[in-house]
Amino acid sequence: MLSTRKLLKLLKRASEKWPSAEIDWEASDMNDTTTVTAHQQVPKRKKSKFEKAISSKSFWRGVVALIGFVIFWEICSRFKMWTGIEVPWIGKVPPPTEVLVAWSDVIYMPGYWESWYLSTGRVFAGFIAAMVFGIPFGLALAVNRYFRDIFFPPFEVLRPIPPLAWVPASIIFWPTSELSIAFVTFLGAFFAIVINVVGGAQSIDIRYLRAAQSMGATQWHMFSKIILPGTLPSIFTGAAVGMGITWEVVLAGEMISGGGQQGGGGLGFFIWSSFMGGTVPQVVVGMISIGIAGYLCSSLIRFIGARSMPWERLF
Amino acid sequence: MTQDTNAKGAISIRNVTKIYDPDGVNVMAVDDCSLEIAAGEVCMVVGPSGCGKTTLLNAIAGFHSITSGEILLDGDVLCGPDKPKADQGADRMVVFQHGALFPWKTLAENVAYGPIVQEVMSKSEAMDKAHHMLAEAGIADMGNKYPGEVSSGMARRAEIVRALINDPKVLLLDEPYRAMDALTKSIMHESLLEVYDRTKVTIFFITHDLEEAIFLGDRVVVMTTRPAKMKKYLEVDIPRPRDFRTLSSNRFRSLVEETKDAVHEEAVKAFEAGEREMA
Numbered sequence: 088m089l090s091t092r093k094l095l096k097l098l099k100r101a102s103e104k105w106p107s108a109e110i111d112w113e114a115s116d117m118n119d120t121t122t123v124t125a126h127q128q129v130p131k132r133k134k135s136k137f138e139k140a141i142s143s144k145s146f147w148r149g150v151v152a153l154i155g156f157v158i159f160w161e162i163c164s165r166f167k168m169w170t171g172i173e174v175p176w177i178g179k180v181p182p183p184t185e186v187l188v189a190w191s192d193v194i195y196m197p198g199y200w201e202s203w204y205l206s207t208g209r210v211f212a213g214f215i216a217a218m219v220f221g222i223p224f225g226l227a228l229a230v231n232r233y234f235r236d237i238f239f240p241p242f243e244v245l246r247p248i249p250p251l252a253w254v255p256a257s258i259i260f261w262p263t264s265e266l267s268i269a270f271v272t273f274l275g276a277f278f279a280i281v282i283n284v285v286g287g288a289q290s291i292d293i294r295y296l297r298a299a300q301s302m303g304a305t306q307w308h309m310f311s312k313i314i315l316p317g318t319l320p321s322i323f324t325g326a327a328v329g330m331g332i333t334w335e336v337v338l339a340g341e342m343i344s345g346g347g348q349q350g351g352g353g354l355g356f357f358i359w360s361s362f363m364g365g366t367v368p369q370v371v372v373g374m375i376s377i378g379i380a381g382y383l384c385s386s387l388i389r390f391i392g393a394r395s396m397p398w399e400r401l402f
Numbered sequence: 403m404t405q406d407t408n409a410k411g412a413i414s415i416r417n418v419t420k421i422y423d424p425d426g427v428n429v430m431a432v433d434d435c436s437l438e439i440a441a442g443e444v445c446m447v448v449g450p451s452g453c454g455k456t457t458l459l460n461a462i463a464g465f466h467s468i469t470s471g472e473i474l475l476d477g478d479v480l481c482g483p484d485k486p487k488a489d490q491g492a493d494r495m496v497v498f499q500h501g502a503l504f505p506w507k508t509l510a511e512n513v514a515y516g517p518i519v520q521e522v523m524s525k526s527e528a529m530d531k532a533h534h535m536l537a538e539a540g541i542a543d544m545g546n547k548y549p550g551e552v553s554s555g556m557a558r559r560a561e562i563v564r565a566l567i568n569d570p571k572v573l574l575l576d577e578p579y580r581a582m583d584a585l586t587k588s589i590m591h592e593s594l595l596e597v598y599d600r601t602k603v604t605i606f607f608i609t610h611d612l613e614e615a616i617f618l619g620d621r622v623v624v625m626t627t628r629p630a631k632m633k634k635y636l637e638v639d640i641p642r643p644r645d646f647r648t649l650s651s652n653r654f655r656s657l658v659e660e661t662k663d664a665v666h667e668e669a670v671k672a673f674e675a676g677e678r679e680m681a
Contacts, residue, residue: 294502297465300490302516302568312515316506398506398548 157183181368186375189368202357202373206341207380209265209353210333213272217329221277222322225284230314242281250275250336254343268340275336276329283328287321288314320399323392327385334381354380410476411571411604412441413462418471420457431457433629434471441476441571444598444605446615448665449625449633450672455608456499458630459574462606463496464488475571492516495565496574501557503549509536509560510545516568535563539593555586559593566601575607579614588646591617599643612665616640616657617648624664627672634664 140146163174164182173179181189193199227234228242250271257267291314299313341355354377361369393399420432431454439445447455460466462473462480464487472482480488503512513532517523523531533545539559541552549557558578565573579587595618598605609615615622616638624634640653648654 292502294498294500295504297463297490298496298498298502298504299515299519301463301492301494301496302564303492303520304515305519308519312519313504316504319506396506398550 181371185368186371189366190372190375193369193372198352199357199376202352202354203376203380206334206337206353206355206377209268209272209337209340210330210380210384212269213337214276214326214330214333216269216273217276217280217333218326220273221280221325221329222284225281225325226288226310226314226318228281229285229288229318230310242278246278246282250332251339254340268337271340272333272336275332279329279332280322280325283321283325284318287318287324290321291317316396319396320392323388323396326388326392330384330388331381334377334384338377410441412476413437413439413572413604413606414472414474414477415439415458415462416472416474418458418461418473419469420454420461420466421469430629432461432468433631435625435631436471437623437632439604439606442602442604444607444618444620446619446622447606447608447625448610448612448615448622448661449630450627450665450669451610453625453627453668453672454630455625456576459496459576459606459608461488462572463494463574464490492520492568493570494572494574495568495570496576497558497561497565497578499576499578499580501549501554501561501578503557503561503564505549508546508548509541509552509557512549512560513545513564513567516564520568531567532563535567536560539563539597553586554582555590558582558590562594562597566597566603570603572604572606575605577608577610580610587611587614592645594618595642595644612658612661613649616654616661617644622657622661624661624668627668627675633668634661636661 160177160180161182161184163177164180164185167173167178224238228239229235253271253274254267257270258264261267261270295313295317296309299309304312337353338355338358341353342359354373357376358370358373361367361373415435415437418432418435419430422429422431435454435458437445447458449455457466461468464480467486468481469486470483473480473488475493479485503509504515507515510529510532513535514523514525514528517528517531518525533542536542536545539562541556541559544552544556544560549560552560561578562573579590582590591614597603605618607615607618612622616636619638622636622638623632624636625631626633636657638657640648640651640657
């Protein structure tokens, strides 16, 4: 923890230099008092997000847990080599050191980065299309009774169909496999977003609507100033869930479509071809890459969410 | 009562009945209720829980329709036999039970909302006025905070300011200070009285708290248990301005006792009726 203190001092100096780096954010941890006491003599100044994260106990707990997990994995994987006894499941997985070696090889392969690029592109294509169609559709379902009466029943029948069940139909619908994958991805996110938007818009407190109406709000004002901001938290929840589903669907789609000339590549195909080619560490590299990609995507959504809903940061 | 001759906001509630019809079972919420509220009067309505006080308020505000009878504002029919549901309008502003400031707007933006959507002021004018009025209400530096960032007392004050900026004839308050501690409540009361002295707006105030009712009101109306009728009218002859010392005066105590008897009787009835419905 000594190095932590040093790091903190450095950071403090840095953020004094660049005060713009101070972003107020939700307090993720209440019990960071131990490290804070040293600061309290400092004239009142809000701590930067990074500074706060690094001085919180839960941050370091997370770091220790991750390191502990990797060490545990290493020991279990190597257990057979040392003692001849195989640890179930984990014993079959290559140890993290081997994965790292495989990764360092892969990093110089343009195919690996191309896989990232292709998968991310597909995820965002499907996801953005789902947002563009899903948010207005969901709001219309919530706001207009006739629209709901007509479109909600077919929506509810289509919703339980898993995205992967759409794969054959999608191949028939679209000329290229790239479009087919994008369509299946779109469906995965679309239903999650719509159902969240409908739920969010319908659960807006009636008192807000009444208050706005009493104050003379027009239909458009009701929609743009009350219903839309009131639904925003649910829109972001739907987006986060939808983003998770698109990653699932894209990878499955890529595994199915294979490395053909048209819809090939992608992280899903990367894993599958690594598996077929017999390099297990590379499979793990692919898996972890997906974990990182998913984490980055959901962080992006959280970031945009916090930016567009300043009032939500208080809680 | 001495009233300004040009004061606006007289409400006449004439023989109003409201029957709810959930699942084909008629529930009479308000039964032949009549009440005259003078312009600029503070009318406090007390009665047991679920007795139909809020139903009456909703009818005046235009949230619900009435089954029969009529309600007039300054002689104009708000709702009656030809028009069971009143239009919602900025002449009757409601302050809700648990507060209804828009959480996604700052306090000043909340206050400025009415003039902006009614297009009576430009956005910057409205914001200036909002800040000014918040300052008058004693929460000047809270204007740029979100409702989630301020205490419930401040939020409620801002909500009353949000209502007042529309220059309403009537302020309809539905237990606005419920679930507040006694100290906050008494601060709220003084600030409401201060607002009233300045604006002389007609106030229709629903509460469970008898001391609150007598401290604030020109008149206290006790309602019976469901279906709601007027049981008792009580003129509060304590001179204004009132402050916390009023609370310990003999006249205040005897008025509280008088009201308590009437309300307690109804509360017992309501409780017994509840027991019967359960059985």
